[in-house]
Amino acid sequence: VAKSEVQEAVMRAIDVGYRHLDSAYLYLNEEEIGRAIRKKIADGSVKREDIFYTSKVRGTFLCPELVRTSLEILLRKLQLSYVDLYLIHIPVPLKPGEELFPKDEHGELIFDTVDLCATWEAMDECKDSGLAKSVGVSNFNREQRERIPDKPGLKGKPVCNQVECHPYLNQSKLLEFCKSQDIVLTAYAALGSNSGKEWLSKNNPVLLEDPVLSAIAARHRRPAQVALRYQLQRGVGALAKSFNEERIRENFQ
Structure with a gap:
């Protein structure tokens, strides 16, 4: 970039x-x-x-x-x-x-x-x-x-442990441990792993195209917002990256 x-x-x-x-x-x-x-x-x-x-x-x-x-x-x-x-x-x-x-x-x-x-x-x-x-x-x-x-x-x-965390990698056991230690879990790749990374399989499913997520998002027309809200409701801090003005606003919402 x-x-x-x-x-x-x-x-x-x-x-x-x-x-x-x-x-x-x-x-x-x-x-x-x-x-x-x-x-x-x-x-x-x-x-x-x-x-x-x-x-x-x-x-x-x-x-x-x-x-x-x-x-x-x-x-x-x-x-x-x-x-x-x-x-x-x-x-x-x-x-x-x-x-x-x-x-x-x-x-x-x-x-x-x-x-x-x-x-x-x-x-x-x-x-x-x-x-x-x-x-x-x-x-x-x-x-x-x-x-x-x-x-x-x-x-x-x-006070914090920042890890990859999204619905396909929900880190539930680590989150439970962190909460017991009064450590905030922060999620990067909250919208799914970037398939362009060399260590990831090119056949990985795309989170924002997941049928369950898409069905929930259909009522709100915002699949990314549903994935971010999922983290917030679990007490996880969510990080989202975008350079697109509209998506920056949508992620914040």
Whole structure:
């Protein structure tokens, strides 16, 4: 997607009423998002405290000494003084360096050996410093979450776990666990997985063409809204991505 479209889509979303914006270092679009936020602050549409901004530390920065560095880099890109929520993007440490996905000569990912408990302590320090208001995780299962100890001295536990979640992958067991731990589950791909991703089967069914969903949506003429409402009624935060003005409005509704 052209970077200019990112800025315009974010500004349009803020005008519509969106206040939770989710991104990550990995998406390479935070300069444009930051510019959009600052423009809407400058024209009086919102104040900084109206926006809830989420970002993530990428897998190549999970060494404890790199966690804060990653956050400081993205804050410079955003030209903001803090993020509202900072997540460990994946529970899989990768070889540190400039490559987003470091690979060997055979095209295989190069992993790193990092204690995620040490990574979490560095996340906690980011919260303590005020650079992040809250901290959490992404793509963690129950076992990985339970590896992060509730150690004395830590200022906070994960407040959020962001995972792929939609009617074809409802994450019901993980949601039950998160609720028991007072952790908010946030759903990405809430409208179904993008079949263009290399790790997905091209034969996967398309969620918004599902006959049951379509039958429910026929009464409302909004299949995407039904899929998003499904998450909200379960107590799940739903993320929806679009660059189309009409769909941005429909998703918000």
